[in-house]
Amino acid sequence: MTKQLRRLSVVVLLMFLSLFAATSVIQVALAGQLNENPENRRTLYDSYEVQRGTVYAGSTAIASSEPSDDxxxxxxxxxxxxxxxxxxxxxxxxLRSSTGLEYAMNAALAGTGSQQFLTRLDQIVSGQPPRGSNVLLSLDPKLQKVAYDALDGLEGSVVAMEPDTGRILAMATSPSYDTNLLASHNSSAVKEADQKLQDDPLRPLTNRATRETEPPGSTFKLVVASAALSSGKYTPESTFDNPATFTLPGTDNVLHNFDRGTCGPGEKTTLETALRLSCNIPMAELALELGTDAIREQAQKFGFNSGFEIPLDVTASSYPEGFDAPQTALSGIGQTDVRATPLQMAMVAAGIANDGVVMNPRMVDRVVSPNLTVQDEPADTEFGRAVTPEVAETMTKMMTGNVKNGAASGARIDGVDVAGKTGTAEHNPGDPYTLWFTGFAPAEDPKVVVTVMVENGGGLGQNGTSNGIAAPIAKKVIEAVLSE
Known part of the structure; x- marks a missing residue:
């Protein structure tokens, strides 16, 4: 009998230890993963029983919790x-839903993440009411306002970031919406507001900076030129045929430069001139010479075909495999199936500005508990090297010429060398263009990268120009940074 009891005791002990281990793994090791699972409705419900943490941009609270009477x-x-x-x-x-940082940082804001375990334990022991952690962002409220106001009702977005750290300083999109309407606890009102926003053809719920991909147009020429210089076979003085029209290989489709003329005078033009004047034909010729694989490899070094979490989820920009000759030629000017988010094109300019190294973008500086303990402080991390310092320097010089006396003159700032590139992306015949600018300043010691994307031709159809609409918006944001 004693032997049987001993065996039973061992079995019970093993079962207890197994249960203890399993619950420990679930409650501690997997806590963060389970709390961040969008299918875990319990976490969503629990988050309303605590005073949710505040989101700060600088010293400005941009999301906070107030007591409700429900x-x-x-x-x-x-x-x-x-x-x-x-x-x-x-x-x-x-709505049983969350978006933006409210979703991406839910575990920290609700105080349910694994990093908040000790804080929750302290609150239980001390009898304090449960509170979530505060999230401090890298975004600058003054710069955010400049970026948002500069869009002035246009359909588009602005991204500003530090090239050497990847810290995002501003992220504005337009049109936007009143998040308070969708945070309301009035069931009928919030559902009506949500349906109205869902049905709006201008898609105000879309974060155009991170979720919207468009043909990058001539801003993608920065990637193609980088690939050419990195190959060691080209210099800014490398020459290309300079016709006024170019028939895409194996087709009857004719490509023109933007002004329908040649790329400057003469039968030949240079890579520097093609980039400065944003000419299509020589860049298409260059793309054919490089080949689709070389261009895709260079694009991927800048971040194309990769997803990012900043911690907002960023749609991957794309340079697909398998382009044929005419598609390769068009990819050289950022057309065909090449797609990019504004954040991605900011990463391209930032990589050039940062001596060829692309940093992972981020927008969270610190997570701080209610007792002011720093629970998380994300570090600056490298995505990888896109080009050598020598190529980055050459690209910077060509981009500076693009603003000084080229196609991006709308971004000129007196006394400051701005490096930049405009882009005008075409869609179906007759459709308005998408207007782009990406660049940085000061060119010799970059403090900020700014990318602007404006849809629907800025309201001017095909009469809207990137130099007339996108570049001046970037100028305002750059001036705001340099004036601080």
Missing amino acids: VYSWIRTYPDAEMWAPVTGFINPV
Whole structure:
């Protein structure tokens, strides 16, 4: 009998130890993963029982919790909601959903993440009410306002970032929406507001900086020129045939430069001139010489075909495999199936500005507990080297010429060398263009990279130009940074 009891005791002990180990793994090791699982509704419900942490941009609270007089205890409020909507997103118990940083940083803000374990334990022991952690962002409120105001109702976005760290300083999109409407606990009102926004053809709920991909147009010529210089077979003085029309290989399709003329005078033109004047034909010729594999490899070094979390989820920009000759030629001018987010084109310019090294973009500086303990402080990390320092220097010189006396003159700033590139992306015949600018300043010691993307031709159809609309927006943002 004693032997049987001993065996039973061993079995019970093993079962207890197995249960203890399993619960420990679930509650500690897997806590963060389970809390961040969008299918875990319990986490969403629990997040309304605590005072959710505040999201700060600088010293400005852009998302915070206030007591509510209903079953959810707290309601989320968003000052300057439309300006910050693409960053904060919203969280709502009625819709059972969250977006933006409210979703991406939910575990920290709700205080349910693995890094908040000791804080939760301290709150339980001390009898303090549960509170989430605060999230401090890299974004600058003054710069965000300049970027948002500069869009002035246009359909588009602006991204500003530090090239040497990857810290995002501004991220504005337009049109935007009032996140307070979707944070309301009034069931009928919030559902009506949500449906209206969902049905809006201008897609105000879309974060155009991170989720919208468009043909990058001539801004992609920075990638093609980088590939050429990196090959060692080309210099800024390398020459190309200079016709006014170019028939794509194996087709009857004719390619023109933007002004329908040649790329400067003469039967030949140079790589430097082609980039400065943003000529299509020599860049298409160059793309054919390089080949689609070399261009795709260079694009991937800048971040194409890779997804990012900043911690917002960023749609991967794409340079697909398998382009034929005419597609390769068109890819040289950022057309065909080449697609990019504004954040991606900011990474291209940032890689050039940072001596050829592309940094991973990020927008969170610190996560701080209610007792001011720093729980997380993301480090600056490298995505990889895109080009050598020598190639980056050459590209910077050519981009500076593009602003000084080329196609991007709308970004000129007196007393400051700005390096930049415009782009005008075409769609179906007759459709308005998408207008681009990406660049950085000061060229000799870059402090900020700015990318602007404006859809629908800036409201001017095919009469809207990147130099007339996108470049001046970037100029305002750059001036705001340099004036601080």
